[in-house]
Amino acid sequence: MAYFLQQFVNGLTLGAVYGLIAIGYTMVYGIIGMINFAHGEIYMIGAFIAMIAFAVLGVAGVASVPMALIVVLLLAIVFTAAYGWTVERLAYRPLRGSFRLAPLISAIGMSIFLQNYVQLLQGARVKAMGPLFRGGFVLMEDEGFRVTLSYLQLFIIVLTVALMAGFTLLIQRTALGRAQRACEQDQKMAALCGINVDRTISLTFVLGAGLAAVAGLMSTLYYGVIDFFIGFLVGLKAFTAAVLGGIGSLPGAMLGGVLIGLIEAFWAAYFDAAYKDVAAFSILILVLIFRPTGLLGRPQVEKV
Amino acid sequence: MSAAPLLLSVRAVEAFYGPVRALGGVSLDVFEGEIVTLIGANGAGKSTLLMTICGNPAAAAGTILFDGADITAEATHRIVRRGIAQSPEGRRIFPHMTVIENLLIGTTAAATDGVEDDLARVFDLFPVLKERTHQRGGTLSGGEQQMLAIARALMGRPRLLLLDEPSLGLAPIVVRRIFGVIGELNRAQGMTIFLVEQNAYHALALAHRGYVLANGEIVMQGTGAGLLADERIRAAYLEGGIA
Ligand SMILES: Nc1ncnc2c1ncn2[C@@H]1O[C@H](COP(=O)(O)OP(=O)(O)O)[C@@H](O)[C@H]1O
Ligand SMILES: [Mg+2]
Numbered sequence: 001m002a003y004f005l006q007q008f009v010n011g012l013t014l015g016a017v018y019g020l021i022a023i024g025y026t027m028v029y030g031i032i033g034m035i036n037f038a039h040g041e042i043y044m045i046g047a048f049i050a051m052i053a054f055a056v057l058g059v060a061g062v063a064s065v066p067m068a069l070i071v072v073l074l075l076a077i078v079f080t081a082a083y084g085w086t087v088e089r090l091a092y093r094p095l096r097g098s099f100r101l102a103p104l105i106s107a108i109g110m111s112i113f114l115q116n117y118v119q120l121l122q123g124a125r126v127k128a129m130g131p132l133f134r135g136g137f138v139l140m141e142d143e144g145f146r147v148t149l150s151y152l153q154l155f156i157i158v159l160t161v162a163l164m165a166g167f168t169l170l171i172q173r174t175a176l177g178r179a180q181r182a183c184e185q186d187q188k189m190a191a192l193c194g195i196n197v198d199r200t201i202s203l204t205f206v207l208g209a210g211l212a213a214v215a216g217l218m219s220t221l222y223y224g225v226i227d228f229f230i231g232f233l234v235g236l237k238a239f240t241a242a243v244l245g246g247i248g249s250l251p252g253a254m255l256g257g258v259l260i261g262l263i264e265a266f267w268a269a270y271f272d273a274a275y276k277d278v279a280a281f282s283i284l285i286l287v288l289i290f291r292p293t294g295l296l297g298r299p300q301v302e303k304v
Numbered sequence: 305m306s307a308a309p310l311l312l313s314v315r316a317v318e319a320f321y322g323p324v325r326a327l328g329g330v331s332l333d334v335f336e337g338e339i340v341t342l343i344g345a346n347g348a349g350k351s352t353l354l355m356t357i358c359g360n361p362a363a364a365a366g367t368i369l370f371d372g373a374d375i376t377a378e379a380t381h382r383i384v385r386r387g388i389a390q391s392p393e394g395r396r397i398f399p400h401m402t403v404i405e406n407l408l409i410g411t412t413a414a415a416t417d418g419v420e421d422d423l424a425r426v427f428d429l430f431p432v433l434k435e436r437t438h439q440r441g442g443t444l445s446g447g448e449q450q451m452l453a454i455a456r457a458l459m460g461r462p463r464l465l466l467l468d469e470p471s472l473g474l475a476p477i478v479v480r481r482i483f484g485v486i487g488e489l490n491r492a493q494g495m496t497i498f499l500v501e502q503n504a505y506h507a508l509a510l511a512h513r514g515y516v517l518a519n520g521e522i523v524m525q526g527t528g529a530g531l532l533a534d535e536r537i538r539a540a541y542l543e544g545g546i547a
Pocket of ligand 2: 350393469
């Protein structure tokens with residue numbers, strides 16, 4: 001029981017990171033119907049910006065952890081969002097109205113480009129950082145096994161819940177969110193209502209990248225090591241999460257993220273940890289075969 | 305009527321879908337305070353003209369002036385923000401949004417204050433929408449969707465209202481209600497309306513002036529009453545069509 005609970009806590013933490021990234025996949029798919037394969041790299045760039053920002057703050061002698069966290073969070077969001085915006089402008093917008101595979105191919109190209117770009121700028125070696133948080137709560141103790149929720153895990157879960165709640169409110173309640181949903185449902189009509197569709201699409205990329213930046217910061221803290229290739233696997237898992245939840249669905253992405261995180265943690269705990277990635281991708285294949293609309297997705301409405 | 309200022313001026317406008325020419329040099333005028341109707345058979349290019357006025361597809365040749373400004377090459381959302389609202393062919397209600405959300409989307413083109421008053425006004429015109437405030441657009445009946453499409457257009461406080469076949473597929477009683485509202489908007493609020501219809505009898509009876517479009521070209525024009533009395537119009541567009 002204690003072991004199970006511990007895996008649950010670990011899985012939830014992982015799931016938070018996947019869920020935040022999955023939102024970017026699902027929102028972009030919702031509005032322009034393409035899978036942004038460069039989104040994993042956006043997350044990777046977020047992780048790098050976070051690590052660099054921590055290093056700079058360290059050199060500058062900022063000792064207060066909450067202070068450093070807030071500054072790094074803001075820097076990571078702003079700079080990563082700028083990358084998200086630029087990728088859309090350079091690689092996808094010029095291809096709008098082109099044949100369906102064109103932006104997809106462009107996205108794969110962007111993904112490779114961004115990996116190489118970071119490798120050139122930052123080197124191929126793994127970058128490491130010492131832990132920022134230590135300690136945690138002991139949730140229960142059972143036959144000598146301690147279930148702990150580290151302060152870092154708590155931070156990740158609480159921040160994710162807050163961001164997801166805030167993001168849901170933004171989409172459901174504000175004019176900006178309405179414009180976003182209008183573009184998802186009927187871009188031509190949205191424009192006829194006075195909505196600047198191109199700007200709304202840009203904003204979707206910016207918001208998705210901002211959330212991926214937070215996920216990047218979280219993995220930097222959680223794993224302590226990053227390299228230019230981390231976006232590939234994590235991106236693929238977050239994409240799986242988005243498909244599992246129902247691509248295009250915002251609550252689906254969140255739910256899918258948590259489920260993939262839990263599946264991965266439990267698989268690693270009870271089966272062979274070496275095959276935990278296989279578990280996640282088997283889910284992707286099964287969902288695509290048996291329930292392509294995912295858990296919370298609605299059947300595809302024909303886009304006119 | 306023609307002493308009023310010119311609000312919309314379409315001059316020799318052409319529009320294409322790929323290689324297919326849908327409009328072959330259309331010219332027409334709409335003066336402030338008028339109801340002008342455009343009638344024509346299915347496929348004549350009526351919807352294309354309304355969409356081209358809104359920049360999608362953009363005119364390939366010719367000019368479109370709105371209130372004196374050249375809007376021929378402007379982006380759709382900019383044209384709309386100048387004060388041209390459209391209730392398009394097929395209504396295009398946002399199906400997964402509630403009635404109130406659909407109406408609020410319509411305010412994008414207008415100033416942000418006075419939304420409550422605007423809502424009160426459209427609920428006054430279409431009381432049924434008030435009862436359906438939190439219902440999803442996709443679950444409304446055809447007539448309700450048409451009313452919502454017009455109400456959504458009005459929420460942008462347009463100076464020119466474009467209506468594309470608002471009577472299509474609706475029961476006669478609903479058609480009368482909608483045409484009643486169109487007339488009322490024009491009389492009570494002085495709203496300028498450009499009305500596209502296949503239901504030529506109702507449209508010509510309501511309109512001050514009318515144009516007839518065939519194969520992407522204007523083939524006739526005149527006052528509503530004059531066109532209604534014209535033998536050729538009666539033969540081509542009205543036979544058996546008096547609903
Ligand atoms: N999206 C489109 N793509 C290609 N051709 C179109 C499209 N929409 C309309 N057309 C063609 O343009 C012509 C005019 O259509 P339309 O403007 O819809 O006529 P109307 O509204 O008078 O029925 C028709 O021949 C129609 O087939
Ligand atoms: Mg039409």
